[in-house]
Amino acid sequence: MRRTVKDRVSALGRPDRRRLRDGALAALVPFAACSVTLAGLTTWVGAGRAGSPARVDVVHGLVLLPSAGVPETAAFFDIVNEGGSADTLLRVTARGVAGEVSLSEHRMGRGNSAYRSEIDSVSVAAGESLVMTPQGVDLTVPVPMVPWQVGDAVTFTFEFRRSGPVEVRAVVVRPGSVSFQ
Incomplete structure (x- = not known):
């Protein structure tokens, strides 16, 4: 006797609970794997690890003319990241200064200190972008052996984690001659 497709299906019978559960579990595994992958990619993109590389430029450099007898002064720059990934400034050096340039942040204390x-x-x-100001992030620069004059150019090298070194010149200005807003 020859069986038809309809006979074969009816011979299998209606799906019972066990078959339904097994089918649902079989579909759940790929769904869960896709969900975990999507969550990982979303975290990766949100953390700035996806997209185009960081493209950092350092502009508008100013160094305050040091006061007599003071061993250090401040420098300010604008750092612009036009890339698709975040970058981190790790270190700054300056030509012609003895000692290390330090990255500083100014904080307010009690009583306007x-x-x-x-x-x-x-x-x-x-x-x-990051705009350095006296009220936020700036650079503390040791005073050079040969004193600077207003208008002198000082060469700085910024070291970024992803972008690498960026060299830029800053102009020495008299304190109070520039407004930081």
């Missing part, structure tokens, strides 16, 4: 604290690094998000 302010203090400076060294920081190890500063991040610049993708598509964002």
Whole structure:
């Protein structure tokens, strides 16, 4: 006797609970794997690890003319990241100065007092910029052996985690001659 497809299906019978559960579990495994992968990719993109590489530029450099007898002064720059990934400023050096340039952040204390604290690094998000100011992040620069004059150019090298070194010149200005807003 020859069986038809309809006979074969009816011979299998209706799906019972066990078959339904096994089928649902079989579909759940790929769904869960896709969900975990999508969550990982979303975290990767959100952390700035996806997209185009970081493209950092350092512009508008100013160094304050040091006051007589003071061993250090401040320098300010604008850091622009036009890339698709975040980058981190790790270190800054300056030609012609003895000692280390330090990355600093100014904080307010009680009674309108302010203090400076060294920081190890500063991040610049993708598509964002960091404007250094006396009230925020800036550079503390040792005074050189040969005193600077207003208008002198000082060469700085910024070391970024992803972008690598960026060399830029800053102009020495008299304190109070520039407004930081």
